[in-house]
Amino acid sequence: MSHARISTRRFTLADLMILIAATGAGMAMFRPYQAALAGPGFQNAGVLRTIETTYGAWSFLAAWWMIALLIIQYRGVHPHRSRLARRPGHVACGVAAVALVAGITQELTRFTFQDPIIKAFSFHQSWITMSARVGPAVAGAWFVLALSGRWRADGGWIDRLGRLLGCCWIGWQLLWMIPNVIRLQIPPFCDGVLT
């Protein structure tokens, strides 16, 4: 199949089903995360709770959608990986998956060796650790891709969605550049829902 035909690949029913499954998986993981935020062990009530809830709401979805996009991309006929590696959307999904595997390995190590009496398990804290490297990984990969002149954004929906999700991860990192005094002015809309 030619490169042009692959780029304009249509959105099929199977793609929709894969994305719905990914959405379901993300929402299922958001529930224990939200529960951990509502618990008494969470110290940063108010604004920080709102920020953490917002992070959980989009990041689970983004992580699962990125994995789903990789599956969708490789499911049918696809260009060679050296060509795919020039597409920023595909690159974002690929490196996000690698960063998530590194984070999950770290959390599994902690879970295996840590004494539960000394430190209680928190799904919220675990997800923060697991997903901590995704934003920097996407930023690092895109930085090298852009500097090397190999950035070939594709017009297809898979690459566009991948780029959007990559931007979300980088945007979240940039949000933390906003000084505390401004960031803490966000209205704490989640407290009424969680407590």
Added chain:
Amino acid sequence: MIRTGLARSLFLIILLGAVAAVVIHNDRGASDYFNRNMVESLEHRWCPLVRTVARPTLRVGSDFEAALIVITAGLGLAALRMPFRLSGKRWPGRGTAAIAASALGVGYGIARVAIDTLMDSTSGFLGLLNPRFLFDSVRFCAGFPKGTVLGAWSLLFLAGRWKSPADGLEWLGRGLGWSWIALIAFDLFRSALC
């Protein structure tokens, strides 16, 4: 471009001096943070060998992180002053990619620390009144280059461009990249302990 041997030597001396100063200062914070109480809390869970090596290993790991941050900043500056081979329509080598990506991560981390310190210098976690300011800043900054190097090298691996010819700066960059990846592995050890 660093044209003369004298300029290169001077740059190297300044870099080594900065590394030594930061590592010595960081080690004070590390020895305070990884104190005997923390090691005693490990007592019931680990064999005597692990208990013996845990504290010095965690301290050395933290000092290594501090040294790498300074080296990354130095190599990033050196790469900027040299004819940077990254530009142009060709895939960069692993070393060049590692230098660029880790410099991005360190730059972002330093910017975050600077903003937090300037905006909330008295009570913040990264405030100047914090007695372990440098140690906490190093711990905070070190997370970002690990992620950016992981991302950049994953890209080269996915593209099938892992192998490439290497020269002086490329070799240094590869060493830098492997050091950051080794620190990801060290994070596993740290996660298991504390």
